[in-house]
Amino acid sequence: EAGVAQSPRYKIIEKRQSVAFWCNPISGHATLYWYQQILGQGPKLLIQFQNNGVVDDSQLPKDRFSAERLKGVDSTLKIQPAKLEDSAVYLCASSLEGTPRVEQFFGPGTRLTVL
Amino acid sequence: AQKVTQAQTEISVVEKEDVTLDCVYETRDTTYYLFWYKQPPSGELVFLIRRNSFDEQNEISGRYSWNFQKSTSSFNFTITASQVVDSAVYFCALSEAEGGSQGNLIFGKGTKLSVKP
Numbered sequence: 001e002a003g004v005a006q007s008p009r010y011k012i013i014e015k016r017q018s019v020a021f022w023c024n025p026i027s028g029h030a031t032l033y034w035y036q037q038i039l040g041q042g043p044k045l046l047i048q049f050q051n052n053g054v055v056d057d058s059q060l061p062k063d064r065f066s067a068e069r070l071k072g073v074d075s076t077l078k079i080q081p082a083k084l085e086d087s088a089v090y091l092c093a094s095s096l097e098g099t100p101r102v103e104q105f106f107g108p109g110t111r112l113t114v115l
Numbered sequence: 116a117q118k119v120t121q122a123q124t125e126i127s128v129v130e131k132e133d134v135t136l137d138c139v140y141e142t143r144d145t146t147y148y149l150f151w152y153k154q155p156p157s158g159e160l161v162f163l164i165r166r167n168s169f170d171e172q173n174e175i176s177g178r179y180s181w182n183f184q185k186s187t188s189s190f191n192f193t194i195t196a197s198q199v200v201d202s203a204v205y206f207c208a209l210s211e212a213e214g215g216s217q218g219n220l221i222f223g224k225g226t227k228l229s230v231k232p
Binding site: 031033035040041042043044045048056089091093095097098099100101103104105106107108109111 | 119147148150152157158159160161162165167206208210211212218219220222223224225
Protein backbone atom coordinates (compact mmCIF):
# COMPACT_ATOMS: atom_id res chain seq x y z
CA GLU A 1 0.00 0.00 0.00
CA ALA A 2 1.44 3.36 -1.03
CA GLY A 3 1.89 5.87 1.76
CA VAL A 4 1.13 9.57 1.91
CA ALA A 5 3.10 11.40 -0.76
CA GLN A 6 4.28 14.98 -0.46
CA SER A 7 6.23 17.27 -2.73
CA PRO A 8 8.54 19.02 -2.83
CA ARG A 9 10.65 17.60 -0.01
CA TYR A 10 12.61 20.80 0.41
CA LYS A 11 11.97 24.40 -0.54
CA ILE A 12 13.96 27.56 0.05
CA ILE A 13 12.37 30.93 -0.68
CA GLU A 14 12.81 34.53 0.30
CA LYS A 15 10.36 36.32 2.52
CA ARG A 16 7.34 37.78 0.75
CA GLN A 17 7.52 35.11 -1.95
CA SER A 18 4.81 32.52 -2.50
CA VAL A 19 5.08 28.78 -2.13
CA ALA A 20 2.79 25.78 -2.57
CA PHE A 21 2.96 22.27 -1.20
CA TRP A 22 1.21 19.21 -2.57
CA CYS A 23 -0.12 16.14 -0.77
CA ASN A 24 -1.54 12.89 -2.14
CA PRO A 25 -3.17 10.89 0.67
CA ILE A 26 -3.54 7.14 0.89
CA SER A 27 -6.20 5.92 -1.51
CA GLY A 28 -9.61 5.78 0.10
CA HIS A 29 -8.77 8.01 3.02
CA ALA A 30 -11.54 10.53 3.50
CA THR A 31 -9.75 12.74 6.02
CA LEU A 32 -6.68 14.80 5.28
CA TYR A 33 -4.67 16.93 7.69
CA TRP A 34 -1.97 19.57 7.29
CA TYR A 35 0.34 20.09 10.26
CA GLN A 36 3.10 22.65 10.78
CA GLN A 37 6.15 21.51 12.75
CA ILE A 38 8.52 24.25 13.82
CA LEU A 39 12.01 23.11 14.79
CA GLY A 40 12.09 21.75 18.32
CA GLN A 41 8.32 21.53 18.66
CA GLY A 42 5.58 19.03 18.03
CA PRO A 43 3.36 19.26 14.96
CA LYS A 44 0.44 21.68 15.13
CA LEU A 45 -2.73 21.21 13.10
CA LEU A 46 -3.33 23.85 10.45
CA ILE A 47 -6.36 22.42 8.69
CA GLN A 48 -8.46 19.26 8.55
CA PHE A 49 -10.51 18.19 5.53
CA GLN A 50 -13.26 15.61 5.40
CA ASN A 51 -13.50 14.70 1.71
CA ASN A 52 -13.42 18.14 0.07
CA GLY A 53 -14.94 20.06 2.99
CA VAL A 54 -13.10 21.86 5.77
CA VAL A 55 -13.69 20.46 9.27
CA ASP A 56 -11.28 22.64 11.23
CA ASP A 57 -9.13 25.57 10.10
CA SER A 58 -9.13 27.48 13.35
CA GLN A 59 -5.32 27.56 13.55
CA LEU A 60 -4.70 28.42 9.91
CA PRO A 61 -3.34 31.99 9.49
CA LYS A 62 -5.88 32.84 6.85
CA ASP A 63 -4.32 36.17 5.92
CA ARG A 64 -1.44 34.30 4.26
CA PHE A 65 -2.22 30.57 4.24
CA SER A 66 -4.78 28.83 2.09
CA ALA A 67 -5.54 25.19 1.40
CA GLU A 68 -7.84 23.27 -0.86
CA ARG A 69 -8.76 19.69 -1.51
CA LEU A 70 -10.59 19.68 -4.80
CA LYS A 71 -12.36 16.41 -5.64
CA GLY A 72 -11.63 15.15 -2.13
CA VAL A 73 -8.30 13.55 -3.00
CA ASP A 74 -5.12 15.60 -3.47
CA SER A 75 -4.56 18.75 -1.49
CA THR A 76 -2.43 21.85 -1.83
CA LEU A 77 -1.31 24.23 0.89
CA LYS A 78 -0.20 27.71 -0.15
CA ILE A 79 1.59 30.49 1.66
CA GLN A 80 1.44 33.98 0.19
CA PRO A 81 3.40 36.00 1.18
CA ALA A 82 5.82 33.97 3.29
CA LYS A 83 7.35 35.29 6.49
CA LEU A 84 10.52 34.22 8.26
CA GLU A 85 8.48 32.51 10.99
CA ASP A 86 6.91 30.19 8.42
CA SER A 87 10.15 28.22 8.27
CA ALA A 88 9.07 24.77 9.36
CA VAL A 89 8.29 21.26 8.18
CA TYR A 90 4.81 20.92 6.72
CA LEU A 91 3.38 17.48 7.30
CA CYS A 92 0.41 15.98 5.54
CA ALA A 93 -1.49 13.10 7.13
CA SER A 94 -4.52 11.07 6.13
CA SER A 95 -6.90 8.65 7.78
CA LEU A 96 -9.96 6.61 6.84
CA GLU A 97 -12.18 8.85 8.92
CA GLY A 98 -11.84 11.94 11.05
CA THR A 99 -11.87 10.35 14.45
CA PRO A 100 -9.07 9.35 16.80
CA ARG A 101 -10.26 5.75 16.65
CA VAL A 102 -8.29 5.24 13.46
CA GLU A 103 -4.63 5.81 12.79
CA GLN A 104 -3.31 8.88 11.00
CA PHE A 105 -0.62 8.11 8.46
CA PHE A 106 1.96 10.83 7.92
CA GLY A 107 3.91 11.77 4.82
CA PRO A 108 7.64 12.62 4.82
CA GLY A 109 6.97 16.34 5.04
CA THR A 110 8.15 19.41 3.15
CA ARG A 111 10.92 21.36 4.82
CA LEU A 112 10.46 25.08 4.10
CA THR A 113 13.19 27.61 4.72
CA VAL A 114 12.28 31.28 4.42
CA LEU A 115 15.29 33.62 4.09
CA ALA B 116 -7.96 23.34 27.24
CA GLN B 117 -6.05 20.37 25.91
CA LYS B 118 -2.33 20.19 26.54
CA VAL B 119 0.44 17.61 26.41
CA THR B 120 3.65 18.08 28.38
CA GLN B 121 6.84 16.15 27.75
CA ALA B 122 9.19 17.56 30.36
CA GLN B 123 12.26 15.70 29.10
CA THR B 124 13.72 17.57 26.16
CA GLU B 125 16.64 15.21 25.57
CA ILE B 126 17.72 11.89 27.01
CA SER B 127 20.96 10.08 26.32
CA VAL B 128 21.52 6.46 27.29
CA VAL B 129 23.95 3.71 26.50
CA GLU B 130 22.76 0.72 24.52
CA LYS B 131 20.95 -1.95 26.56
CA GLU B 132 19.86 0.53 29.21
CA ASP B 133 16.15 0.88 29.95
CA VAL B 134 14.66 4.34 29.43
CA THR B 135 11.29 5.89 30.28
CA LEU B 136 9.81 8.82 28.43
CA ASP B 137 7.30 10.84 30.42
CA CYS B 138 4.04 12.29 29.16
CA VAL B 139 1.49 14.30 31.14
CA TYR B 140 -1.76 15.48 29.56
CA GLU B 141 -4.62 17.84 30.33
CA THR B 142 -8.15 17.56 29.01
CA ARG B 143 -11.67 18.26 30.20
CA ASP B 144 -13.14 15.51 28.04
CA THR B 145 -14.12 12.21 29.58
CA THR B 146 -13.49 10.39 26.32
CA TYR B 147 -10.14 10.90 24.66
CA TYR B 148 -7.28 9.06 23.05
CA LEU B 149 -3.56 9.10 23.75
CA PHE B 150 -0.84 8.31 21.24
CA TRP B 151 2.88 7.87 20.94
CA TYR B 152 4.69 8.57 17.67
CA LYS B 153 8.34 8.10 16.73
CA GLN B 154 10.10 10.57 14.42
CA PRO B 155 13.43 9.23 13.16
CA PRO B 156 15.94 11.54 11.44
CA SER B 157 14.18 10.90 8.12
CA GLY B 158 11.33 13.02 9.48
CA GLU B 159 8.31 10.79 8.95
CA LEU B 160 6.11 10.26 11.99
CA VAL B 161 5.64 6.59 12.81
CA PHE B 162 2.63 5.50 14.84
CA LEU B 163 3.48 3.39 17.89
CA ILE B 164 0.36 3.09 20.02
CA ARG B 165 -3.14 4.43 20.63
CA ARG B 166 -4.96 4.11 23.94
CA ASN B 167 -8.49 5.31 24.76
CA SER B 168 -9.40 6.88 28.08
CA PHE B 169 -11.46 3.90 29.23
CA ASP B 170 -8.67 1.39 28.85
CA GLU B 171 -6.08 1.77 31.60
CA GLN B 172 -4.53 -1.58 30.98
CA ASN B 173 -0.81 -1.33 30.42
CA GLU B 174 0.50 -2.62 27.14
CA ILE B 175 3.68 -4.37 26.12
CA SER B 176 4.91 -4.79 22.58
CA GLY B 177 8.33 -6.39 22.37
CA ARG B 178 10.79 -4.03 24.03
CA TYR B 179 8.19 -1.27 24.27
CA SER B 180 5.72 -0.83 27.10
CA TRP B 181 3.25 1.86 28.05
CA ASN B 182 1.89 2.84 31.46
CA PHE B 183 -1.40 4.76 31.44
CA GLN B 184 -2.54 6.26 34.75
CA LYS B 185 -5.64 8.45 34.71
CA SER B 186 -5.14 9.38 38.36
CA THR B 187 -1.97 11.26 37.47
CA SER B 188 -2.93 12.07 33.84
CA SER B 189 0.17 10.33 32.61
CA PHE B 190 0.95 8.03 29.71
CA ASN B 191 4.59 7.03 30.01
CA PHE B 192 6.60 5.02 27.51
CA THR B 193 9.41 2.64 28.44
CA ILE B 194 11.96 1.09 26.12
CA THR B 195 13.68 -1.95 27.58
CA ALA B 196 17.21 -2.84 26.52
CA SER B 197 17.50 0.18 24.24
CA GLN B 198 19.20 -0.09 20.87
CA VAL B 199 20.90 2.46 18.63
CA VAL B 200 17.96 2.19 16.20
CA ASP B 201 15.71 3.58 18.93
CA SER B 202 17.41 6.97 18.54
CA ALA B 203 14.69 9.38 17.46
CA VAL B 204 12.35 12.07 18.71
CA TYR B 205 9.32 10.63 20.44
CA PHE B 206 6.04 12.50 20.62
CA CYS B 207 3.10 11.97 22.90
CA ALA B 208 -0.24 13.23 21.57
CA LEU B 209 -3.83 13.64 22.71
CA SER B 210 -7.05 13.65 20.71
CA GLU B 211 -10.61 14.28 21.81
CA ALA B 212 -13.35 11.89 20.73
CA GLU B 213 -16.16 14.41 20.88
CA GLY B 214 -16.88 17.67 19.15
CA GLY B 215 -16.42 18.86 15.62
CA SER B 216 -12.65 18.57 15.45
CA GLN B 217 -12.26 14.90 16.16
CA GLY B 218 -9.01 13.40 15.04
CA ASN B 219 -7.01 16.58 15.65
CA LEU B 220 -3.82 15.50 17.41
CA ILE B 221 -2.42 17.76 20.12
CA PHE B 222 1.28 16.98 20.34
CA GLY B 223 3.81 17.53 23.09
CA LYS B 224 7.15 19.11 22.24
CA GLY B 225 8.82 15.74 21.99
CA THR B 226 11.72 14.00 23.70
CA LYS B 227 14.89 13.41 21.74
CA LEU B 228 16.35 10.04 22.64
CA SER B 229 19.96 9.27 21.79
CA VAL B 230 21.14 5.72 22.29
CA LYS B 231 24.90 5.38 22.16
CA PRO B 232 26.67 2.11 21.37
